[in-house]
Amino acid sequence: MTTNIDLKDIHWLIDMVHNIDVGLVIIEKDYTVKVWNGFMENHSGLLAAHMIDKKITDVFTSIPKTWLQQKINSVCLLKNKAFTTWEQRPYLFKFKSYRPITTNAEFMYQNVTFLPLADFQGQITQICMIVYDVTDIALTKQAFQEANSQLKYLSHTDSLTQLNNQGHWRNLCENEFINSKNSANPTSMIIFDIDHFKKVNDTYGHPFGDEVLKGIAEAVRQKSKKQDVIGRVGGEEFALLLLDTNLKQAKLVAERLREAIEAIHFEYQNQQVKVTASFGVAQITDNIPNFESWIERADLGLYIAKNNGRNQVGVSDH
Numbered sequence: 001m002t003t004n005i006d007l008k009d010i011h012w013l014i015d016m017v018h019n020i021d022v023g024l025v026i027i028e029k030d031y032t033v034k035v036w037n038g039f040m041e042n043h044s045g046l047l048a049a050h051m052i053d054k055k056i057t058d059v060f061t062s063i064p065k066t067w068l069q070q071k072i073n074s075v076c077l078l079k080n081k082a083f084t085t086w087e088q089r090p091y092l093f094k095f096k097s098y099r100p101i102t103t104n105a106e107f108m109y110q111n112v113t114f115l116p117l118a119d120f121q122g123q124i125t126q127i128c129m130i131v132y133d134v135t136d137i138a139l140t141k142q143a144f145q146e147a148n149s150q151l152k153y154l155s156h157t158d159s160l161t162q163l164n165n166q167g168h169w170r171n172l173c174e175n176e177f178i179n180s181k182n183s184a185n186p187t188s189m190i191i192f193d194i195d196h197f198k199k200v201n202d203t204y205g206h207p208f209g210d211e212v213l214k215g216i217a218e219a220v221r222q223k224s225k226k227q228d229v230i231g232r233v234g235g236e237e238f239a240l241l242l243l244d245t246n247l248k249q250a251k252l253v254a255e256r257l258r259e260a261i262e263a264i265h266f267e268y269q270n271q272q273v274k275v276t277a278s279f280g281v282a283q284i285t286d287n288i289p290n291f292e293s294w295i296e297r298a299d300l301g302l303y304i305a306k307n308n309g310r311n312q313v314g315v316s317d318h
């Protein structure tokens with residue numbers, strides 16, 4: 001950029017620099033402040049008279065010196081601009097958010113540009129920092145990201161039990177089925193279904209039935225390992241994906257869950273109510289060609305358990 005500025009016009013420039021709605025700071029390579037404009041005064045509460053000739057890192061002790069040195073070095077060496085965005089570093093100068101009513105930001109989010117300033121010999125002797133207030137952009141983006149993750153959570157989650165819903169649980173299992181074909185580690189699945197749940201609903205009412213479903217979900221959550229993937233895969237049907245677990249171990253887990261469910265005391269109008277559940281278990285083996293066959297195998301186990309009198313774990317050989 002070439003400019004033809006008369007000396008008498010300089011005061012306009014100084015006026016503009018002082019009043020412009022971005023922060024302008026000029027520092028020497030050793031961090032000594034040479035320019036501190038009105039924006040910086042207003043937001044820091046520190047006047048230019050106080051800042052000039054002070055080292056910026058002495059006043060703003062939260063600015064990491066090594067990081068700033070690297071920025072300055074790169075600007076001087078490459079004779080080019082450098083940037084830092086609020087996503088990399090939320091702020092360089094900790095200024096209070098000046099809109100505490102309309103936003104819930106604790107501080108001003110900032111983007112900062114570092115400009116090399118050359119002397120008459122073309123040597124970079126000073127660095128200009130331009131500080132942009134990007135609080136609105138940062139908050140909008142954060143709110144958007146939060147809404148997105150909330151939506152994702154809701155689309156994956158069963159609202160009654162907060163377990164994975166059927167669609168999400170199946171997707172996770174399908175992926176695991178594919179992975180397991182390249183892995184030496186065993187993977188198993190448990191499916192279980194509450195016994196005579198229709199009778200529970202019919203006798204005590206649907207809201208009580210819902211409490212039973214929630215109680216069972218909680219018991220299963222407590223008795224499971226962190227890496228087990230639990231889902232509610234039907235009205236009164238639940239399932240678990242068990243990584244690094246063979247059939248024998250999965251049967252033991254199912255038995256433990258069966259006992260835990262049997263031990264829960266539900267209460268309806270001072271009356272104790274007990275429920276049981278039947279389980280089917282299946283491990284991925286070479287003769288299970290696809291995900292659907294794996295589920296069918298576990299379902300067959302569940303069918304056997306129901307047929308043999310319920311409240312037990314069933315395994316199918318076919």
Ligand SMILES: Nc1nc2c(ncn2[C@@H]2O[C@H](COP(=O)(O)OP(=O)(O)OP(=O)(O)O)[C@@H](O)[C@H]2O)c(=O)[nH]1
Binds near residue numbers: 206234
């Ligand atoms: N309270 C409640 N009940 C549900 C929910 N989803 C499904 N059910 C009920 O679960 C019951 C399932 O009944 P059935 O499929 O006949 O099975 P069951 O009575 O458990 O009998 P078995 O499985 O053979 O032991 C039905 O009464 C459904 O209305 C739910 O979200 N809340």
